């Protein structure tokens with residue numbers, strides 16, 4: 001199961017206090033976002049710090065509502081959180097007192113799946129992320145990469161249509177990160193989910209995305225959408241050192257470079273204000 005996502009003129013403003021006064025002012029985090037993500041597509045969002053990437057994911061998750069515009073999931077507006085969307089954050093967000101198995105089952109408890117079926121399903125998805133044999137370990141007995149695999153298994157087990165990933169591999173070492181990227185691509189191919197993935201890493205964006213959406217500095221707008229045509233990445237050993245990979249990396253770096261400089265200037269203005 002997967003779903004089509006449509007952002008239609010989405011803006012998000014926050015009320016913020018004016019420093020040194022009781023007054024509030026409006027702060028535009030993202031502005032006029034129009035974007036379609038196809039069923040089963042893997043889209044990566046990149047942009048300078050503070051450009052509104054997490055805000056967009058919160059909107060998709062239904063944790064906040066747009067100030068303008070709407071987000072449609074298979075044509076229906078998102079009005080709140082739901083089991084049709086699963087989220088994986090940078091921090092593992094696992095329950096420390098539950099085993100890997102217990103954490104994955106936890107995700108299923110809200111869905112009304114009977115207990116025995118929950119256990120089977122949890123085992124199935126722990127197997128999918130390569131954790132067979134680790135079912136009974138608690139989070140503190142697992143490595144960072146393994147914990148993130150549990151988080152992915154937990155999100156997939158209740159069969160959401162969309163997987164939302166907010167820098168899920170940012171806290172991991174380079175090798176673990178690369179192997180989890182490959183694993184995620186294999187899981188995506190097997191499950192056919194629509195994936196929206198946020199990262200600060202250009203390499204990660206090129207490696208994972210079928211399209212990379214480059215956002216402008218604050219307020220976040222779509223600067224450019226770059227289609228990445230690298231074929232089936234799971235079948236190529238040394239993709240990251242290929243010339244096409246380098247070309248995409250350079251293209252996105254170019255697009256981001258100006259925006260990052262602008263974002264740094266904005267930060268200086270805020271600090272100096």
Ligand SMILES: Nc1ncnc2c1ncn2[C@@H]1O[C@H](COP(=O)(O)OP(=O)(O)OP(=O)(O)O)[C@@H](O)[C@H]1O
Nearest residue numbers: 014015016027029048049050051052053054055056
């Ligand atoms: N609840 C809130 N109230 C006020 N401002 C907010 C709120 N949430 C986010 N912001 C502001 O909106 C802007 C976008 O934040 P967001 O976290 O979406 O950016 P980001 O691109 O994910 O940043 P980073 O890459 O650093 O994680 C920031 O300037 C942030 O301070």
